[in-house]
Amino acid sequence: MSQAFRTEAGGLVDRGRALAFLFDGREYEGHPGDTLASALLANGVHRVSSGIRTGRPRGIFAAGVEEPNALVQIEEPFPEPMLTATTVELYDGLVARGLRGRGRLAADPDPGRYDGMYAHCDVLVIGAGPAGLAAAAVAASSGARVVVVDDQIRAGGSLLGTGEHLDWVDRVAAELAAAPEVRLLTRTTAVGYYDDNYVVAVQRRPGLPEHRARERVWRIRARRVVLATGAHERSVAFAGNDRPGVMLAGSARTYVNRYGVLPGRRAVVLTGNDSAHDAARDLAAAGVEIAAIADLRDGWAITGVAGTERVEAVTLRTPDGIERRLEADLLLVSGGWNPVGALYSQAGGRLVHDPGLAAFRPDGNCRQALEVAGAAAGSYTLGVCLAEGAAAGRRAAEAAGLEAGAIVLPEVSDPEGRPPLAVWTLPGGDPATAFVDLQRDVTVADLTRATGTGMRSAEHVKRYTTAGTAHDQGKTSGALTSGVIAELLGVEVGALGVTTFRPPFTPVSFAALAGRNRGMRFDPVRVTALHAWHEANGARFENVGQWKRPWYYPREGEDMAAAVLRECWAAREGVAMMDASTLGKIDVRGPDAAVFLDRLYTNMISTLAPGAIRYGVMCRPDGMVFDDGTVIRLAEDRFLVTTTTGNAAAVLDWMEEWLQTEWPELRVHCTSVTEQWATVALVGPDSRRVLATLAPALDVSRAGFPFMTWRDAEVAGRTARVCRISFSGELAYEINVSWWDAVALWEALLAAGAPFGITPYGTETMHVLRAEKGYPIIGQDTDGTVTPHDLGLGWAVSRKKADFIGRRSFSRTDTARPDRKQLVGLLPDAGSLLPEGSHLLTGPDETAALGHVTSSYHSAALGRTFALALVRGGRDLIGQTLWATLDDGVTPVTVTGSVLYDPEGTRRDG
Amino acid sequence: MMLIPCPWCGPRDESEFHYGGQAGVAYPADPDALSDEEWARYLFFRDNPKGPFRERWSHSAGCRRWFSLVRDTVTNEVLR
Numbered sequence A: 001m002s003q004a005f006r007t008e009a010g011g012l013v014d015r016g017r018a019l020a021f022l023f024d025g026r027e028y029e030g031h032p033g034d035t036l037a038s039a040l041l042a043n044g045v046h047r048v049s050s051g052i053r054t055g056r057p058r059g060i061f062a063a064g065v066e067e068p069n070a071l072v073q074i075e076e077p078f079p080e081p082m083l084t085a086t087t088v089e090l091y092d093g094l095v096a097r098g099l100r101g102r103g104r105l106a107a108d109p110d111p112g113r114y115d116g117m118y119a120h121c122d123v124l125v126i127g128a129g130p131a132g133l134a135a136a137a138v139a140a141s142s143g144a145r146v147v148v149v150d151d152q153i154r155a156g157g158s159l160l161g162t163g164e165h166l167d168w169v170d171r172v173a174a175e176l177a178a179a180p181e182v183r184l185l186t187r188t189t190a191v192g193y194y195d196d197n198y199v200v201a202v203q204r205r206p207g208l209p210e211h212r213a214r215e216r217v218w219r220i221r222a223r224r225v226v227l228a229t230g231a232h233e234r235s236v237a238f239a240g241n242d243r244p245g246v247m248l249a250g251s252a253r254t255y256v257n258r259y260g261v262l263p264g265r266r267a268v269v270l271t272g273n274d275s276a277h278d279a280a281r282d283l284a285a286a287g288v289e290i291a292a293i294a295d296l297r298d299g300w301a302i303t304g305v306a307g308t309e310r311v312e313a314v315t316l317r318t319p320d321g322i323e324r325r326l327e328a329d330l331l332l333v334s335g336g337w338n339p340v341g342a343l344y345s346q347a348g349g350r351l352v353h354d355p356g357l358a359a360f361r362p363d364g365n366c367r368q369a370l371e372v373a374g375a376a377a378g379s380y381t382l383g384v385c386l387a388e389g390a391a392a393g394r395r396a397a398e399a400a401g402l403e404a405g406a407i408v409l410p411e412v413s414d415p416e417g418r419p420p421l422a423v424w425t426l427p428g429g430d431p432a433t434a435f436v437d438l439q440r441d442v443t444v445a446d447l448t449r450a451t452g453t454g455m456r457s458a459e460h461v462k463r464y465t466t467a468g469t470a471h472d473q474g475k476t477s478g479a480l481t482s483g484v485i486a487e488l489l490g491v492e493v494g495a496l497g498v499t500t501f502r503p504p505f506t507p508v509s510f511a512a513l514a515g516r517n518r519g520m521r522f523d524p525v526r527v528t529a530l531h532a533w534h535e536a537n538g539a540r541f542e543n544v545g546q547w548k549r550p551w552y553y554p555r556e557g558e559d560m561a562a563a564v565l566r567e568c569w570a571a572r573e574g575v576a577m578m579d580a581s582t583l584g585k586i587d588v589r590g591p592d593a594a595v596f597l598d599r600l601y602t603n604m605i606s607t608l609a610p611g612a613i614r615y616g617v618m619c620r621p622d623g624m625v626f627d628d629g630t631v632i633r634l635a636e637d638r639f640l641v642t643t644t645t646g647n648a649a650a651v652l653d654w655m656e657e658w659l660q661t662e663w664p665e666l667r668v669h670c671t672s673v674t675e676q677w678a679t680v681a682l683v684g685p686d687s688r689r690v691l692a693t694l695a696p697a698l699d700v701s702r703a704g705f706p707f708m709t710w711r712d713a714e715v716a717g718r719t720a721r722v723c724r725i726s727f728s729g730e731l732a733y734e735i736n737v738s739w740w741d742a743v744a745l746w747e748a749l750l751a752a753g754a755p756f757g758i759t760p761y762g763t764e765t766m767h768v769l770r771a772e773k774g775y776p777i778i779g780q781d782t783d784g785t786v787t788p789h790d791l792g793l794g795w796a797v798s799r800k801k802a803d804f805i806g807r808r809s810f811s812r813t814d815t816a817r818p819d820r821k822q823l824v825g826l827l828p829d830a831g832s833l834l835p836e837g838s839h840l841l842t843g844p845d846e847t848a849a850l851g852h853v854t855s856s857y858h859s860a861a862l863g864r865t866f867a868l869a870l871v872r873g874g875r876d877l878i879g880q881t882l883w884a885t886l887d888d889g890v891t892p893v894t895v896t897g898s899v900l901y902d903p904e905g906t907r908r909d910g
Numbered sequence B: 001m002m003l004i005p006c007p008w009c010g011p012r013d014e015s016e017f018h019y020g021g022q023a024g025v026a027y028p029a030d031p032d033a034l035s036d037e038e039w040a041r042y043l044f045f046r047d048n049p050k051g052p053f054r055e056r057w058s059h060s061a062g063c064r065r066w067f068s069l070v071r072d073t074v075t076n077e078v079l080r
Ligand SMILES: [Zn+2]
Pocket: B006, B007, B008, B009, B010, B059, B062, B063, B064, B065
């Protein structure tokens, strides 16, 4: 029978429309306005899942985000794991199943779109229940910019569950929605409260076409926040309190009033406070038979719960000590109400125990510009909630310098009530079935074991038992856990405290957090002016920082090794060219530029003549190499320095930091010109002839254009700056032109070089060529613990300068010791290619490593494999054998100097 | 997400800034006059107080200026 537990009338669901859904393989129907949980209950389905550790049947326990039990996996339309049935809005075609613990992620990429939004406001109201609506209405009357967020599909909060004053709710909500300075966001959960009133909320937007965002993450900066987050009911620990059919009394009331659903036919009510009496009254009016109300304040006790898949009977002991077994399919429980203090706690506020409330509530002393109103502050009667909300809204408007008007609040008379009982555990039965945290299956027995080991802190017990660590973050169990521990230890629960709440308040999908920053939008991709040519000519690319750089250019039938050998050969024996535009370039100018660079580099820069170039090393104050590159002196007061591709921004930051914080008196300006200059490296014995063809006015002779100098010239009809720099040991030039002229230069070089077999090469070949010469790559052959001397670059460290960054550290005992790791070459005896990162041992059976392989390649020029490595005292081991680790054993290698090719430097000048 | 008062741009989101650690640790005027231990103190030792802490920030995604402020490390409040 369809929806046998739906009431004849009433509730806020649209009975005119039916929604078909599938749960655990069976077909059901519900209505718009239902959650999956209310629709299941309407069809008499209570058991939804199983305990993660115990496997015990578990049902629907609550009606909102606090639900610990009813975990489901959504299968269609798109797989989503570990949602709670009480927070899944029902839609047509939903396919779900109950879940024991973890679910499964989708194998396919999520086709949905997600987005981020930013908002600033005078007043942010979190929660659109009676207190929040009153606060928002008053604040809005002042003309303040107001944002209201609420996690339900409509405003009303607790009034949706009690069915009271809905006309007032609808009127205020409509007014707020229409007000120009107000944004009312339903289906939006505030999940994080960060410094300076920065609140993150997630908005669900079901039912939209696929091109519109399914979820939005709102990042809201508020001048003032009103927390009107309400209260969550909590359970009591007694044997069998986890059976399907055991439900929080207030939640049962919500199912009846809001959804028109009877959670059962015959109920026993177990409570220590007044609210469950109201719930019993509403259930009875809707047709649920109330078998008994056992008020613990009057001396009632519970001694047994029968039934496994569903509650079948409850045994109570009356105040006069008589045991009575009552047939029932529903056991409504109320152990009291906890103000929802998670956001308050995240904001830096403290939750204090209030004995009158028998609960923890905000202490009202948070440093952030917020206040708490209504049940979230521990005020549980409607009139007080409305009044507190209105007052909070008025103060928030005043804080923004605005004056609030009067609003109409519903007429209510708060009843006189009896104080609640602070009740945590009920005696009797097996403590291993008296559950405290239903989602983590933590029982009174577990807590007893924890305190028995000597633990005295709620935080320790939490970590030992996992209580409160599930994705519900212990919304229904946190205070209960503390209460039980306090009982076990014989201390006041207020002295024990509750564990800390951390964001997010409810689980957030990674897709929502990522928003549009996925795929191509995850990080910017930087390409050079020649990128299209590289792509058209079959380059394989590698990522260097954000740059796409050509890695190698395979020809038909070539693998990477073959292509790189061919490219290397061309550079060593003919002519080759590479797009070097990604090198960082910084223009340094000002009267003190030379002084500045003298302090920054280990080398002497000020003696460099205009027209000349010097290789330079930069260290941090600790003496460790930070970056290297060339320094070109353009004029007395102007330099162009190059940095490694990945370090360009860091070097510019480094320069700015020293200029601003240590040497503000230096008159120097630094400007990035990386993307103003395109750079092509022209390399090989024939490079001079190719350049001469394209720059007929330039004297390219050995004497006329010596190594480490630069010339402004016209190359291929374009204005160019040509530097005689070599990163390969071969005769080579770096030709710099405007970014716009890069393609013209490149194609002219290809044409002029064609008779010499000019060959484009990529970064892999560049690495092989430089490694054959022992030139280190900062960040590959170094790791922040390597000095210039360790790299064999002691010649680049000035002994004449009074000071430079890092100098003092070179005389520290640690940097001066002889057994530091030093850069050396390795020749594998068996000719194998060593894995980079391979450890180097003194013998095949040794385990202590002397160092590791930092670079490893096939060399065309050497006709064999080789490697660079950092080895402890490595320069003293030259000629000796070490053992390199492989996946399946070790292999012998011979240690050499780091310069393996042309150590005399005979090829540099062609 | 702290709101950090850049002296040039006004209050901006923390994500626009880079942190620079303890303020007022000057580069020694004469490094050679320091013992190894004193030099190591300059290089490696920084305060880590619970409470007010004078520290450096750089508005790296804004005006790119360095400045100092005092922050309470417990509450993240900017005190001055
Ligand atoms: Zn700024």
